[in-house]
Amino acid sequence: MIVEAMKGYRAADLPKDAVAGLVIAALSIPIAMGYAEVVGLPAIYGLWASIVAPLAFGLLTGTRRVVFGMDSAAAAMTASMLAAAGIVGQDTIVAAMPLLTLLTALFLLLLGWAGAGRLIRRMPLPVMHGFIFGIAITVVIGQIPLLLGTTADTSGTIVSKVAAIVSCLPGASWACAVVSALCIAGMYLLKRFFPKVPSAIVVLVAAALLCNGLAAAGLPIVFLPQVSGTLPHIATVLPEGLDIVALLLAAFAIAVVVSLESLLCVEAFSAGDAPAPSPDGEMRTFGLANAFVGLIGCPPCSASMSRTAAGIASGSLSQMASVFSALIVAVVAFAAGSFMGFLPRCALSAIVVVALLDIVDFGKITTYAFKTRREFMVFAASAALVVLLGAVAGILGGFILALALRAGREKIDTSGPELLGAVPYKPDDLPAKKDIEVGYALGTVKLSGDLSFMNIAKAQEEIEAAAAGNEALILKLSKLDTIDTTAADKLDETLDSLMARGVHVKLVRPIKETSDHYTRYELRRLMQDFKFYPSVRTAMHSLAEEYAAGMEPQRPDTWLADAPAPRRLRKVKAEISIIDGDRPVVAIAGLRNHAGDVVDSDGAPFLEDIRGKLSFLQSRRAFQFAADYLEGAARGRADENGHFFSKLLLWDEVTGEVVLDYRGGAMRICRDEAVAVALMEPIDRTIREFALAQ
Numbered sequence: 001m002i003v004e005a006m007k008g009y010r011a012a013d014l015p016k017d018a019v020a021g022l023v024i025a026a027l028s029i030p031i032a033m034g035y036a037e038v039v040g041l042p043a044i045y046g047l048w049a050s051i052v053a054p055l056a057f058g059l060l061t062g063t064r065r066v067v068f069g070m071d072s073a074a075a076a077m078t079a080s081m082l083a084a085a086g087i088v089g090q091d092t093i094v095a096a097m098p099l100l101t102l103l104t105a106l107f108l109l110l111l112g113w114a115g116a117g118r119l120i121r122r123m124p125l126p127v128m129h130g131f132i133f134g135i136a137i138t139v140v141i142g143q144i145p146l147l148l149g150t151t152a153d154t155s156g157t158i159v160s161k162v163a164a165i166v167s168c169l170p171g172a173s174w175a176c177a178v179v180s181a182l183c184i185a186g187m188y189l190l191k192r193f194f195p196k197v198p199s200a201i202v203v204l205v206a207a208a209l210l211c212n213g214l215a216a217a218g219l220p221i222v223f224l225p226q227v228s229g230t231l232p233h234i235a236t237v238l239p240e241g242l243d244i245v246a247l248l249l250a251a252f253a254i255a256v257v258v259s260l261e262s263l264l265c266v267e268a269f270s271a272g273d274a275p276a277p278s279p280d281g282e283m284r285t286f287g288l289a290n291a292f293v294g295l296i297g298c299p300p301c302s303a304s305m306s307r308t309a310a311g312i313a314s315g316s317l318s319q320m321a322s323v324f325s326a327l328i329v330a331v332v333a334f335a336a337g338s339f340m341g342f343l344p345r346c347a348l349s350a351i352v353v354v355a356l357l358d359i360v361d362f363g364k365i366t367t368y369a370f371k372t373r374r375e376f377m378v379f380a381a382s383a384a385l386v387v388l389l390g391a392v393a394g395i396l397g398g399f400i401l402a403l404a405l406r407a408g409r410e411k412i413d414t415s416g417p418e419l420l421g422a423v424p425y426k427p428d429d430l431p432a433k434k435d436i437e438v439g440y441a442l443g444t445v446k447l448s449g450d451l452s453f454m455n456i457a458k459a460q461e462e463i464e465a466a467a468a469g470n471e472a473l474i475l476k477l478s479k480l481d482t483i484d485t486t487a488a489d490k491l492d493e494t495l496d497s498l499m500a501r502g503v504h505v506k507l508v509r510p511i512k513e514t515s516d517h518y519t520r521y522e523l524r525r526l527m528q529d530f531k532f533y534p535s536v537r538t539a540m541h542s543l544a545e546e547y548a549a550g551m552e553p554q555r556p557d558t559w560l561a562d563a564p565a566p567r568r569l570r571k572v573k574a575e576i577s578i579i580d581g582d583r584p585v586v587a588i589a590g591l592r593n594h595a596g597d598v599v600d601s602d603g604a605p606f607l608e609d610i611r612g613k614l615s616f617l618q619s620r621r622a623f624q625f626a627a628d629y630l631e632g633a634a635r636g637r638a639d640e641n642g643h644f645f646s647k648l649l650l651w652d653e654v655t656g657e658v659v660l661d662y663r664g665g666a667m668r669i670c671r672d673e674a675v676a677v678a679l680m681e682p683i684d685r686t687i688r689e690f691a692l693a694q
Helices: 011-039 044-060 072-084 090-113 125-147 158-171 174-193 199-216 244-269 279-295 305-313 320-334 336-342 345-359 362-371 373-389 391-407 456-467 485-500 517-529 536-549 556-562 607-613 620-634 673-679 681-693
Strands: 442-446 449-451 472-476 480-483 504-508 574-580 583-589 648-652 658-662 665-669
Touching: 011 044, 011 072, 011 125, 011 199, 011 305, 011 320, 011 345, 044 279, 044 320, 072 090, 072 125, 072 244, 072 345, 072 391, 090 244, 090 279, 125 158, 125 174, 125 244, 125 345, 125 362, 125 373, 125 391, 125 485, 174 199, 174 345, 199 345, 244 279, 244 305, 244 391, 305 345, 362 373, 373 391, 442 456, 442 536, 456 472, 456 485, 472 536, 480 485, 485 504, 504 536
Parallel strands: 442 472, 449 480, 472 504
Antiparallel strands: 574 583, 583 648, 648 658, 658 665
C-alpha cells in the first residue's frame, strides 16, 4: 500500500516528484493515444487510461516509483487477441472493451491469490523476447496502412495482412508517407542526440503543425476524428454474437502478458525497496488497477519500463510522481475536444512503431543468434508462433521448447583440466578464514548444480536474504555446473542492484572446466561484469583492502583506475583482474567487434611477444597466418569465414604464459615448445588446414 511505500516522505520531495510527473505525462500523452488507436479505440480512451491507471495503482501498490498505464506489450496483445476473437470495428471494440478489461482484472486477481507471481517470473527470457518481437512485428504490419494515409483490414493471418496492405497501396497518400518517415527519423534523432527531450510529444506537435499546413495546401492528410465530449463512452450492451469463450481466452492471455511485463518492471526498479514488494501482492494490485480502468471502458494497462526509467532519471522519489502525471494528463484530456481533430493519424502510428521497435532487444537477439543457438531456437519458435498462430501459442510453444531443450542439453566430455586454460583446484572454505578481518558485515551464498530460468528466482531471493543488513557479499559459484542466459541476466541484474545499494560483491570461482560450452559462454559474460576470485580467501583479502582504503563498490573497468592506464585500453570492452594469491592474471575479454590493441597491465602492447611464441609452427605460412589472425582479432577484424581467433585472452605475468580460448579448444602459448604444441592441437589443426588451402 502507498502508506508503507511513502514512509519517510518529506514535503521537500514534492518538487522532484512534480518534475518527474511532468516528464512522465509528456511521454504518456502521445504514446497512450497511439496505443488506444492500435487497440481500435478512439484516442481519448488512451488519455483516460493514463489518468485512472496510475492513480489507482499508485494508491494500492507497495512499489515506490513504478509507473502504471497503457504500454506497448499489453496494447499489442489486446489488439492481437481482439482480432483473434473476431472483435473488429471501433463500435464493436468500444462495446466489448469494458468486459474484456474487467475479465483481465479478474484473472490477474485470481493469479495473484493462487500464488502464480513466482511461477510467472520463471518464464525464460528468450520466450519473452520472442513474444515481444512477434507482437511488435504483427502490430507494425498493421500500422503500415495508417502510415501511408489509407486503411486496410489487417485482421486475420499474416498472409491476409500482407495481401491487404498490398491492395491498399494504390490509395496511399505520399504526403502521409513522407510525414511518417520524418516522424520516425525525428524520434530516433532526438533519442540519439537529445535523450532527455520527450521525443514523442515534440514530434507529434511538429507533425501537427506540418500536416495542418499541408492540408491547407490541399494535400490529402488523415486526421483523428473530433471528439464530441471529453469523457469516454462506456457501453452498457454487449455486441451481438460475442463469443464469450474467445473473450475469456483473450482476457487470460492478456493477464499473463500484463503479469510478465509488469513483474519484470517491478523486479527491475524496486530492488532495495523496504519492504520489498511481493510478486503475488503486486499481481493483485495490477488486477485492482485494471478493474478501475475497465469501469471507464479503457483497455488493460501494465507497468511501463520506459516511463518508469524516465521518471527515475527525472528525480522521481515516490508514487506522487504518478499522481502529478495523472493530474497533468487530466487537464489535457478535458481540453481534448479542442485539439484532437488537428492531430495527424500517421504521426501517432509512427510514434507507435518507434515505441514497439524500442522494446525489441535487438542486441540480445543478436547474442542468441551468434552465441547461444538453443536460446535462439526458443526465441525464433516463440516469435514465429506469435506471428503465425497468435500470442498464446507463442508463449506456450516457446516455454515447452525451452523445457525440452533444457532436459536434453548435451554435456561435453572434457579431456583434461585445460578447458579455459587453467588447472582447477578446490577453493578454500569460508570457516577456515576466521583469521582474516574483512571489516565489513559479511554475508555468503553458495550456488551449485544447475541454474536456469526454473530456479533463478529462488537464487535471487537467497542472495537478497544474505545481503540484507550486510555491507559485503561473497557469492560462491565453484560448484555451479550449468547456467542459462535467463539465469545469467537475472543474476547480473541482482548483483548490479546490490552494488548500487553500496554492497561490496565478490564472486568466487576458479577458472575451471564447465559442463558445456553454453555455460562457459554465460560465465564469461559474468566475468566481463564482475571480478571473479579463485578462492574465498582471496575474495576476503580484497574486501579487507577495500575496507582499509574506504572504497565504494565498483565495476571491474573502474577497478584498474589506479593501475598504469594504456592509451588504447578504453577501446577494449572489458578488463577483468583475477587475483590468485601473489600471481596476478590479467584477462581482457570482449575483443569481438571492438577495436584496440591487446595490452598488458603495464600498458605495453605485447602482440610482438605473442608473435615470437608462435614460432614453433612448422610452416612459415601457417605462422604468418596465425600471427595475422591473432592481431586481427585484437583489432576487431575477422578472417574470410567471419571467425575471430580469440574470444578470451589470459596472460600470467609471472610465468609469461598466454592462454587463448577459441570455441571448443583451449590453447596455451607456453615457453615450453612441446607443451605448447600439445595444448594448441585444435587451433594448430585449423591454422594448418587454412595454410594448405592457400
